Amino acid sequence: MCPNPSSDSAPAPNKAHMTAIDMTGSPRPNGTSNGINGTNGHTKHNPYAPRASDFLNNVSNFKIIESTLREGEQFANAFFDTKTKIAIAKALDAFGVEYIELTSPAASEQSRLDCEAICRLGLKSKILTHIRCHMDDARIAVETGVDGVDVVIGTSSYLREFSHGKDMSYITKTAIEVISFVKSKGIEVRFSTEDSFRSDLVDLLSIYQTVDKIGVNRVGIADTVGCANPRQVYDLVRTLRGVVGCDIEIHLHNDTGMAIANAYCALEAGATHIDTSVLGIGERVGITPLGGLVACLYAANPEYVKSKYNLAMLREIENLVAEAVEVNVPFMNPITGYCAFTHKAGIHAKAILNNPSTYEILKPEDFGLTRYVSIGHRLTGWNAVKSRVEQLGLKLTDEEIKDATAKIKELADVRTQSMDDVDSLLRVYHSGIQSGELAVGQKEALDRLLRQHREAVGRERLDDTQVTVVAASA
Numbered sequence: 001m002c003p004n005p006s007s008d009s010a011p012a013p014n015k016a017h018m019t020a021i022d023m024t025g026s027p028r029p030n031g032t033s034n035g036i037n038g039t040n041g042h043t044k045h046n047p048y049a050p051r052a053s054d055f056l057n058n059v060s061n062f063k064i065i066e067s068t069l070r071e072g073e074q075f076a077n078a079f080f081d082t083k084t085k086i087a088i089a090k091a092l093d094a095f096g097v098e099y100i101e102l103t104s105p106a107a108s109e110q111s112r113l114d115c116e117a118i119c120r121l122g123l124k125s126k127i128l129t130h131i132r133c134h135m136d137d138a139r140i141a142v143e144t145g146v147d148g149v150d151v152v153i154g155t156s157s158y159l160r161e162f163s164h165g166k167d168m169s170y171i172t173k174t175a176i177e178v179i180s181f182v183k184s185k186g187i188e189v190r191f192s193t194e195d196s197f198r199s200d201l202v203d204l205l206s207i208y209q210t211v212d213k214i215g216v217n218r219v220g221i222a223d224t225v226g227c228a229n230p231r232q233v234y235d236l237v238r239t240l241r242g243v244v245g246c247d248i249e250i251h252l253h254n255d256t257g258m259a260i261a262n263a264y265c266a267l268e269a270g271a272t273h274i275d276t277s278v279l280g281i282g283e284r285v286g287i288t289p290l291g292g293l294v295a296c297l298y299a300a301n302p303e304y305v306k307s308k309y310n311l312a313m314l315r316e317i318e319n320l321v322a323e324a325v326e327v328n329v330p331f332m333n334p335i336t337g338y339c340a341f342t343h344k345a346g347i348h349a350k351a352i353l354n355n356p357s358t359y360e361i362l363k364p365e366d367f368g369l370t371r372y373v374s375i376g377h378r379l380t381g382w383n384a385v386k387s388r389v390e391q392l393g394l395k396l397t398d399e400e401i402k403d404a405t406a407k408i409k410e411l412a413d414v415r416t417q418s419m420d421d422v423d424s425l426l427r428v429y430h431s432g433i434q435s436g437e438l439a440v441g442q443k444e445a446l447d448r449l450l451r452q453h454r455e456a457v458g459r460e461r462l463d464d465t466q467v468t469v470v471a472a473s474a
C-alpha cells in the first residue's frame with residue numbers, strides 16, 4: 001500500500017503496486033507553500049519555535065556528536081568491518097555532522113587501526129574517540145590522530161560500587177590527570193559522568209566545576225540507563241549551565257522512549273552538543289536517533305537545520321546503517337518511515353491536496369522525498385479521486401466523480417484496490433459516460449462495463465500468451 005522510501009536505494013518507490021498519487025511538483029492553490037514558514041497566510045507562527053524570552057535556548061544553535069561508530073557499535077547486532085566504518089564515516093561527513101565519535105582504540109588492535117584510518121580520511125567532521133578515565137587509554141588515544149578525546153567515568157553509586165569501584169576523590173584526581181594529559185597534546189577534551197541522573201548532584205557539580213577550571217572543552221551529562229524525563233533533563237542542564245563556562249554535551253538512552261524529547265529539552269536548557277546514532281542504535285535500545293532529532297529540530301527551525309545538514313542524504317545513511325546491522329528502518333521512523341509522507345483518509349487527502357501544511361509539519365521535498373495520497377481503499381473520498389481523475393486527464397463532473405468514488409469504496413470493501421484498479425475503473429467510467437452507455441447512479445450499467453473491461457483485458461493477456469508461445473516455438 002504505502003511507498004517504502006527506506007527499503008532500497010532507488011530514489012522513488014515502485015509505483016506499479018501502490019495505491020497512491022505522486023504529488024511532487026503538483027501546484028498548490030494560489031502558489032502557497034508548505035506554510036511552516038508562514039508564507040501562506042494561514043500559519044502565522046511556528047508553535048514549535050523557540051520562545052524569544054528563553055535566552056538559554058540552543059534549539060537553533062547546537063552541534064551533533066554522531067556516535068554510530070562508538071555507541072552504535074555497542075548495538076547487539078553491530079559488527080562493523082573497516083570498509084563499513086569508512087563508508088559510514090564518509091556518509092556522516094557528507095551529511096554534515098560536526099563530530100564523529102569512534103570506539104576506544106583501547107578496545108582492540110583493529111579498533112585502534114580503524115580509528116587511525118578514519119582520522120587519515122581528512123573529513124570535515126572532527127573525529128573523536130571515547131575512552132575510560134584512565135591514563136592507559138588516554139596514552140593510546142592521543143596517538144591515533146583524533147581531533148578530540150571523550151573521557152567518561154561512572155559517578156552513580158551503582159557504578160562506583162559495581163563497575164570501577166572508585167570513590168569521588170579518586171575519580172576527580174584521575175580526571176584531572178587524564179584531562180591535563182590530553183590537553184597537553186593540543187587535542188580537544190571532554191569529560192563526562194556516566195549515569196549522571198542517578199548520581200549525587202553535589203558530586204556532579206563539584207567534579208564538573210573542577211574540570212571546567214582546568215580548561216576542559218566540554219562536560220558531558222549521560223542518561224546511561226534512559227531513566228530521565230524531560231523535566232529532569234531541563235533542570236540538570238540548566239543547573240550545570242549556571243556552574244560551568246565550557247560547552248555542555250548530553251548523551252541520552254532511549255529505554256523509555258524519551259531520548260528525542262530529552263535532547264530537545266537539553267537544548268532548551270542550554271546544552272550545546274547532542275549525541276546521536278543513526279537509527280538510534282546502541283546498547284540495549286540505543287540513544288537519540290539522528291533522523292528523529294533532525295525531524296524535531298527542523299520542526300523548530302527548518303531554515304537553520306537545512307543550512308547545516310544535507311537532509312536529502314538521511315535516507316541513504318539510514319539504509320547504509322540498517323543494512324550493515326541487518327535491521328529494517330522502522331515503519332514509524334520520522335522522515336524515512338514507510339508511510340511518513342503518505343496520506344490516506346479522505347478528510348486528510350482533501351486538505352493535503354489544497355495545502356500540504358494542513359497535515360504535514362515536515363516538507364518531504366526538503367528531505368529529497370515524495371508525498372503520496374492513497375486512494376484505493378474504503379476510507380477514500382471524492383476529492384482525492386478527483387485529483388486522480390485530473391492527473392489522468394479525464395473529464396468528469398463532480399457528481400460523476402462522487403458516483404465513481406462510491407464504486408471504488410464498494411470494491412475496496414471486498415479487497416484493497418491497486419492504483420491500476422482505480423485507474424481502470426475511472427477510465428471505464430469515463431468512456432461509459434462519453435459513449436452514453438452510462439449515467440450517474442446506473443450501478444448495473446457500470447458493473448456490466450467493468451465486467452466487459454475485465455474480460456477484454458483477460459483476452460488481451462491470453463493473446464499475449466499465445467503470441468509468446470508461438471514466438472518461442474518458432
Ligand SMILES: CC(=O)SCCNC(=O)CCNC(=O)[C@H](O)C(C)(C)COP(=O)(O)OP(=O)(O)OC[C@H]1O[C@@H](n2cnc3c(N)ncnc32)[C@H](O)[C@@H]1OP(=O)(O)O
Binds near residue numbers: 106152224
Ligand atoms: C556506558 C558506556 O557505554 S561506556 C563505553 C563502553 N565502551 C566500552 O566498553 C568499549 C569496549 N570495551 C572494551 O573493549 C573493554 O571493556 C576494555 C578494553 C575497555 C576493558 O577491558 P578489560 O580490561 O578486559 O576490562 P573489563 O571490560 O572486563 O572491565 C572494565 C574495566 O574498566 C574499569 N572501568 C570501567 N569503567 C571505567 C571508567 N569509566 N574509567 C576507568 N575505568 C573504568 C573497570 O573497573 C574494569 O577494570 P578491572 O580491569 O580492574 O576489572
Ligand SMILES: O=C(O)CCC(=O)C(=O)O
Binds near residue numbers: 193194195220221222
Ligand atoms: O561518554 C558519555 O558521555 C556517555 C557514555 C555512554 O555511552 C553512556 O553513559 O551511556
Ligand SMILES: [Zn+2]
Binds near residue numbers: 071283
Ligand atoms: Zn551510551
